[in-house]
Amino acid sequence: MKTVLWSITAVLGLLWSGAVALAHSVAAWAATAAGTADAQTLAAILRDWPLPAWLAWADPAMLESLRMALSAVGTGLVLSQPWIATAIGWIGPALWLVWALGIALLLALASIAHLLIHRLAPRPSLVHAAAGGANR
Missing domain, CATH: 1.20.5 (Single alpha-helices involved in coiled-coils or other helix-helix interfaces)
Structure with a gap:
């Protein structure tokens, strides 16, 4: 279950990174094309x-x-040519700041889910002890 969780987290992280990289490329293109x-x-x-x-x-x-x-x-x-070239100077870093916040949130949620899976999973030693106590 934990492997599935972290696999999904990795895929979502890659999709998020690709989306931000695409947005940054479009912003850079708009700055140069303006x-x-x-x-x-x-x-x-x-x-x-x-x-x-x-x-x-x-x-x-x-x-x-x-x-x-x-x-x-x-x-x-x-x-908008006069100001869009200077705007890309702060739009690019702002996009990557949003990316970092998104990745941090994704990792925090995945870590919380990991801990919940760990705590809620049945422990084999307790299951065997309970079964052994019931047989006496």
């Missing part, structure tokens, strides 16, 4: 993106507003 031709191109692509045929079931007004919102994100990257 204000460049990439961000302007992205805004234009999102603004002029033709809707796929398989989205025909969806409300066209909703899809148009979604397209405009995505275009606004690209435009926001262009306009």
Whole structure:
């Protein structure tokens, strides 16, 4: 049971680490892409993106507003260029601080569960002693 607990903890820790690393990579990309031709191109692509045929079931007004919102994100990257490069200076460490707090919480919960499993598990010596006392 303890092996299963720590295996699940390891998998959750890896997933959490991967998610934070991905968020850090996206933040770093946004910082470098802001204000460049990439961000302007992205805004234009999102603004002029033709809707796929398989989205025909969806409300066209909703899809148009979604397209405009995505275009606004690209435009926001262009306009936020002066401060987003400095913001990545604290966003990166803040993400890793959140990662450390998440890992600490995960390990604390797993340790508590480990102790509970240990305390609640039947002890063989007590089980045999009780069985031996009942046979007398």
